[in-house]
Amino acid sequence: xxxFSCTSNSMVSVLFLVVLGLQLHRNEAFGTFGFDIHHRYSDxxxxxxxxxxxxxxxxxxYYSAWTQRDHLIKRRRLAGTGGPTPLPVTFxxxxxxxxxxxxxxxxxxxxxxxxxxxxxxxxxxxxxxxLFWLPCNCSSCxxxxxxxxxxxxxxxxxxxxxxxxxxxxxxxxxLCGQRRQCSYxxxxxxxxxxxxxxxxxxxxxxxxxILHLQTDNTQQKSVEAPITLGCGMKQTGAFLNGAAPNGLFxxxxxxxxxxxxxxxxxxxxxxxxxxxxxxxxxxxxxxxKGNPGQxxxxxxxxxxxxxxxxxLTRITVENKNIDVDFTAIFDTxxxxxxxxxxxxxxxxxxxxxxxxxxxxxxTVQVPFEYCYGISANQTAFGNPDVNLxxxxxxQFYLFDPIITLSLLDGSKAYCLAxxxxxxxxxxxxNFMTGYRVEFDREKMVLGWKSSDCYDSKESKSTTLPINxxxxxxxxxxxxxxxxxxxxxxNGTARTTPAxxxxxxxxxxxxxxxxxxxxxxxxxxxxFSYYLIIISS
Numbered sequence: 001x002x003x004f005s006c007t008s009n010s011m012v013s014v015l016f017l018v019v020l021g022l023q024l025h026r027n028e029a030f031g032t033f034g035f036d037i038h039h040r041y042s043d044x045x046x047x048x049x050x051x052x053x054x055x056x057x058x059x060x061x062y063y064s065a066w067t068q069r070d071h072l073i074k075r076r077r078l079a080g081t082g083g084p085t086p087l088p089v090t091f092x093x094x095x096x097x098x099x100x101x102x103x104x105x106x107x108x109x110x111x112x113x114x115x116x117x118x119x120x121x122x123x124x125x126x127x128x129x130x131l132f133w134l135p136c137n138c139s140s141c142x143x144x145x146x147x148x149x150x151x152x153x154x155x156x157x158x159x160x161x162x163x164x165x166x167x168x169x170x171x172x173x174x175l176c177g178q179r180r181q182c183s184y185x186x187x188x189x190x191x192x193x194x195x196x197x198x199x200x201x202x203x204x205x206x207x208x209x210i211l212h213l214q215t216d217n218t219q220q221k222s223v224e225a226p227i228t229l230g231c232g233m234k235q236t237g238a239f240l241n242g243a244a245p246n247g248l249f250x251x252x253x254x255x256x257x258x259x260x261x262x263x264x265x266x267x268x269x270x271x272x273x274x275x276x277x278x279x280x281x282x283x284x285x286x287x288x289k290g291n292p293g294q295x296x297x298x299x300x301x302x303x304x305x306x307x308x309x310x311x312l313t314r315i316t317v318e319n320k321n322i323d324v325d326f327t328a329i330f331d332t333x334x335x336x337x338x339x340x341x342x343x344x345x346x347x348x349x350x351x352x353x354x355x356x357x358x359x360x361x362x363t364v365q366v367p368f369e370y371c372y373g374i375s376a377n378q379t380a381f382g383n384p385d386v387n388l389x390x391x392x393x394x395q396f397y398l399f400d401p402i403i404t405l406s407l408l409d410g411s412k413a414y415c416l417a418x419x420x421x422x423x424x425x426x427x428x429x430n431f432m433t434g435y436r437v438e439f440d441r442e443k444m445v446l447g448w449k450s451s452d453c454y455d456s457k458e459s460k461s462t463t464l465p466i467n468x469x470x471x472x473x474x475x476x477x478x479x480x481x482x483x484x485x486x487x488x489x490n491g492t493a494r495t496t497p498a499x500x501x502x503x504x505x506x507x508x509x510x511x512x513x514x515x516x517x518x519x520x521x522x523x524x525x526x527f528s529y530y531l532i533i534i535s536s
Contacts (some may be wrong), residue, residue, distance in 0.1 A: 002044075002212055002287060008230075008345075008367040010332070014317060016339070031117045034512055037252050054365060058224050061343060066427065102217060102488055106144075109123065109125065110122070110125050110284075111250065114211055115163030115165060115209050115210060116165040116209075116210055117162045118212050121134055121158070121501060122155075122247075123247040123248060124248050125249050125333075126249065126250055126252075126331075127330075127439070128252060128307070128329075129248055129250035129257075130254035130505070131191065131229070131248070131250050131256055131257070132231030132250050132256075132258050133247060133248055134158040134230070134231065135157050135158060135229065135232050135247060136158075136160065136231035136245040137157075137158075137161075137204075138157055139234050141235045141240065141245070142155055142233050142235070142239070142245030142246070143157060146153075146282045154172075155246045160231060162455075163209055163211045165224075166207055166208070166209045167207060168205055168206060168520075169188065169189040169205070170189065171188065175189065175228055183299050188206070190203070190204070191204060191205065191230050193230070193413045199237045200236060200237025200239060201236050201237065201239070202232040202235050202236075202248075205231050206228055206230060207230075208227070208228055209226070210224045210226060210227075211225045211227045212224060212225075213225055213267075223245065225265065227261045228261060228481065230267050233244065248523070251439075253306040253307065253441055254305075257274050259439075262286055267287075268286045269287045269437060270290050270441045270442045271284050271410050271442055271443075272284060272285060272288055272433075272440055273288035273436055273437060273438040273453055274332055275435070275436040275451050276332075276429060276432045276434065276437070276453070277433070277434075277452055277453040278399070278400065280416065281451050281454070289438070289440065290438040290440060290449070291447075294447045294449035294450070295443045295447065295448050295449065296392065296443075296448075296524060297310050297390035297445060298311075298391060298392065298444060298464075300327050301444065308331070308439055309330075310327065310328050310391065310446050311323075311325075311326070311327050311328050311390065311391035312328060312388055312391070313389055313391055315343070315346055315389070316386070316387040317350035317351055317354060318350075318354050318391065320350055320352065320385035321352075322341055328425035328426060329426050329427065330429065330437065331426050331429075332429055332433075333429075334377050334426050334429060335428055335429055336419055336429075337427055337428040337430060338418070338419045338420075338424070338426040338428065339417070339418055339419075339421055340421040340422035340423060344418065344420050344421065346438065347418060348416060350384075351416050353384065354384040355382060356379065357373060357374055357382055358373055359371065359372055360413055366421050368403075368416060368418070368419065370416040371405070371413045371414065371416075372414055373411065373412075374412050374413060375411075375427065376411060378408065378412070383402050383416075386401045388427075388431075390446075394429075396448060398431055399450075400430070400434070401418070401430070401431065402415060402416055402417060403417045403430070417430050432448075434452075435448045435450055436449050436450075436453070
């Protein structure tokens with residue numbers, strides 16, 4: 001049988017970075033905020049990170065690195081408005097573009113501007129996280145990255161003293177929360193984000209400051225959005241050398257998340273969408289209420305901490321319908337899809353029985369059990385179609401449930417990109433490709449509609465250059481983070497697998513190789529339990 005191999009360098013292939021620009025528009029009605037997503041192979045991505053020696057897309061190393069990150073993720077346990085049509089809104093400073101960098105764990109990253117005067121931070125976007133935190137007045141945090149080519153990239157550090165609009169949230173303030181106690185500090189509302197492995201955490205105080213946004217239309221009107229965030233005065237473990245060294249942008253359901261804050265202040269509808277193009281281009285829009293005729297299914301809210309969990313009732317493989325009954329988390333921070341039994345067996349065995357090509361036996365380095373040999377020049381495959389029927393009856397068609405691999409002997413194969421899970425079911429990013437996915441927290445539904453991410457709805461936005469900073473200013477920061485902050489303030493702990501250790505270079509400078517490798521592993525911990533304590 002063919003041999004598959006994966007080296008430690010393959011982790012570099014798991015970089016998934018989304019660079020975003022954020023500005024807010026002050027409008028009488030709700031606004032929406034949007035930005036595009038770019039794959040890590042795009043020119044804008046290379047212009048920022050100067051990446052080189054990345055594994056070839058489609059190679060064994062490329063996909064093995066993805067799933068190494070995802071293996072950490074799957075260990076975690078997860079505890080309409082009336083008014084005019086919302087305007088799209090983007091992050092200021094980075095336009096409406098987001099960047100997918102597979103070398104950093106296939107998470108989305110946004111270039112956000114905060115404070116007065118504004119500073120730029122490249123933060124990880126995380127649907128499994130609630131709190132938005134930045135490295136701040138750090139006693140311990142990463143200040144820079146060093147690429148393989150030796151390029152030095154500075155990371156901005158948020159400073160309370162240099163932002164004229166920053167204010168510390170006091171212990172007795174309403175923003176601190178009635179459920180919490182002031183045990184961390186005597187005068188400020190403290191927080192601790194503790195990752196229960198390898199001494200990885202972020203701690204500091206809650207602050208208020210201005211998040212700069214703009215309308216995602218030709219006028220590009222500016223809006224200054226007052227938000228609450230974590231001033232991360234101390235980061236430990238992987239946060240120093242790979243896991244979100246420049247901050248985390250929570251997109252979860254808790255009231256402390258940025259989408260919740262924007263909605264509570266009337267700046268956007270309590271909904272957002274993310275689009276995943278087949279070419280790695282995509283978009284996120286805050287305040288997006290979806291499209292007419294889109295598919296919808298309600299979120300499953302029967303859990304202590306609300307997440308973007310949905311229920312599946314049927315799986316269709318080609319023309320065979322199989323009734324099922326299980327829940328799964330729609331997780332934009334996971335590369336592939338993870339299913340436990342009986343769902344895993346249902347989809348894989350029915351796929352295998354109808355695949356036209358001969359199944360090959362993968363080696364341990366390949367995370368997929370169902371792979372099929374193809375000729376070197378073969379472009380059309382005999383794989384069966386796969387569809388998911390979600391609660392309510394709407395169909396979620398999988399545009400491309402397979403991935404192709406280049407084998408060591410020069411031959412090729414395709415695999416069903418589903419990984420066996422021992423516990424939690426996760427609908428990963430690969431199943432979302434070709435869709436604009438809406439997370440509607442007002443109606444508490446997940447919506448979806450096929451999109452190339454450049455349809456008429458997106459065409460109203462204007463793209464700005466990704467890196468417009470002067471040479472003397474800090475380069476666009478790079479931030480990497482899994483969905484590692486679920487359960488803020490509710491006492492829920494997330495058990496995160498150990499992060500690979502790596503020694504920062506110089507003055508908290510992160511060498512890109514170790515940064516990426518650590519991040520790859522770290523980003524797998526997206527679904528791991530964590531503990532956030534906010535004192536009141």
